[in-house]
Amino acid sequence: MLLITCPWCGPRAETEFSYGGEADIARPLDPDALSDAEWADYLFYRGNPRGPHREKWNHVHGCRRWFGVERDTVSYRIARSFMLSAGGPGADADAGPESGGDANTEQED
Amino acid sequence: MSEPAPHRHGLEAFFATAESTPDARVEIGVLSNRGFLNVRLDPRKQQNVRTAEQVLGQAMPLVANTYTSGRHRVYWLGPDEWLVETGAGDAATLGGELTAVLAGSGAAINDVSGGQVALRIAGADARTVLAKGCTLDLHPREFGPGQCARTGLARATLLLAAADAAPSYTIIVGRSFADYLCRWLAHAARPHGACFSTR
Numbered sequence: 001m002l003l004i005t006c007p008w009c010g011p012r013a014e015t016e017f018s019y020g021g022e023a024d025i026a027r028p029l030d031p032d033a034l035s036d037a038e039w040a041d042y043l044f045y046r047g048n049p050r051g052p053h054r055e056k057w058n059h060v061h062g063c064r065r066w067f068g069v070e071r072d073t074v075s076y077r078i079a080r081s082f083m084l085s086a087g088g089p090g091a092d093a094d095a096g097p098e099s100g101g102d103a104n105t106e107q108e109d
Numbered sequence: 110m111s112e113p114a115p116h117r118h119g120l121e122a123f124f125a126t127a128e129s130t131p132d133a134r135v136e137i138g139v140l141s142n143r144g145f146l147n148v149r150l151d152p153r154k155q156q157n158v159r160t161a162e163q164v165l166g167q168a169m170p171l172v173a174n175t176y177t178s179g180r181h182r183v184y185w186l187g188p189d190e191w192l193v194e195t196g197a198g199d200a201a202t203l204g205g206e207l208t209a210v211l212a213g214s215g216a217a218i219n220d221v222s223g224g225q226v227a228l229r230i231a232g233a234d235a236r237t238v239l240a241k242g243c244t245l246d247l248h249p250r251e252f253g254p255g256q257c258a259r260t261g262l263a264r265a266t267l268l269l270a271a272a273d274a275a276p277s278y279t280i281i282v283g284r285s286f287a288d289y290l291c292r293w294l295a296h297a298a299r300p301h302g303a304c305f306s307t308r
Contacts (some may be wrong), residue, residue, distance in 0.1 A: 008173045008188055010114065016261055050179035061266045062259045063173070063187035 005081045006059045009069045020056030022046045023084070025070045049076060056084070118226045119284055120307075123291050129304035134234040137294050138306040140227040144200025145281070146193040147186075148207065150216035159216050164206050165193065176270055184257045184268060184281075192268065193282065197222060220308045226287035230294065231277035234301040239269070239278060241297045248276060263293045 002014040028034055028042055047053075053073045058066050070079040120139050126133060127137075150157045152171060162169055167179030176184040181203070182194040196205055200222045207218045230239060236247050242263035245252060249271070252258070257270035267282035267290070282290055295303055 010173075012260070015244065061261045063190075064259075065187055 002076065002078065004057060006062060006065070007081055008063045008065060009059060012059070012062060014057060016061040016062040017054060018058045020058055020066065023054040023056045038082075044055065052079065089099045120226065120287055120291055123288055124305055124307045127291075127303075127305040129218045130302035132206065133141060133232065133302040134302035135230065135232040135238050135298040135301045135303045136235070137229065137290075137298060137303055138229040138231075139287075139305060140229055140279075142197040143227045144195045144197040144203075144220070144222040145225045146195070146200055146204050146207070147219045147221045148183075148191040148193055149189055149217070150211060150214065151189055152303060153213065157211065157216060159201040159212075160210050161207060161216075164203070164210055169215075169288050174258050175255055177185070177266065182270075182279075184270060186259060186268070192221075194227065194281070218308060224284055225281050228282065228287070228291070228294075229272070229277060230280060231272075232301075233276055234298070235276050235278060238294065238298045242293065243269070245269070247271075249276070263290065263297075265293075 004014055004017055005011045012080060025042070028038070031039065034042070039079055046105075049087050050073060052070055054070050056066055057069050058064070068082045068084055070082070071077070072079065118139050118141060119149050124139060148161065150161060152158050152169075157194070158169055165179070165183060166176050167180060167181065167183065169183055170177045170185040173185055173188070176182055180195075181199075184192040184194065186192050193200075193203070200220050204218050204220045207216075211218065238260065240247055243260060245258055252271050254271050254273050257268060259266065259268050261267075262269065262280070265282060265286040267280050267286070270279040270281075272279045280290070295305075
């Protein structure tokens, strides 16, 4: 089982989380201007890399927040977890966990 | 606000038939007449927190996975979400007051009393029993009084709080899970001897 560090709650068992696929997929600013191929690429096509992978997870049985994880798809080793971009409450650095044990958690953006 | 909903926990049948063992090392109880408010507000605006704290009469926990005790219990659920545990009769009034003072701030106060059941697990072997179905490290060094966590226990999602060092734990769980969870706890506690109480 993976031990995933939630940026807010600290390390928790994988069973508390829900996987949300590849991270950093930006919705096109002007969808009407896209060709069908570009739209399909945005909707369906993913990198599926071998090695480091930035992906989204939701702490669904915990604080219910989305965050990002950088995981190696070969070794399953998790390099770090990070908060997704600012805008939502709790995305500030000072809202991070204040207990120890989250050395591999860092603020991003 | 309308009349408060009836706060029956729905576990009457379970506790009526559960048989207590004489030398019980685990105590399983249900806390009757509890009311719950779900509070969501943006803590980055300190004024929101201060306003809520004035009405609550106590500090709000801003550190993850902690709770504060006072007139009520306020549990941290997420970076912008809290659960207030209070008396069943007080939830509607308190919710109304919070809604009034936080109007226009984007805060959301919801009375979720009808959907929650509070259980109490105590006794010398309480931690061992919980550990049978929970992935958290429940050692007092990691999870002591003042701390709480939304987590999973026997595949049910719930809020687990370390109430005191006795040890005694409070579980707040969705009422549709409560009967299942009590039966699971009773089964898990059987080798340790269990006694049952309602209050």
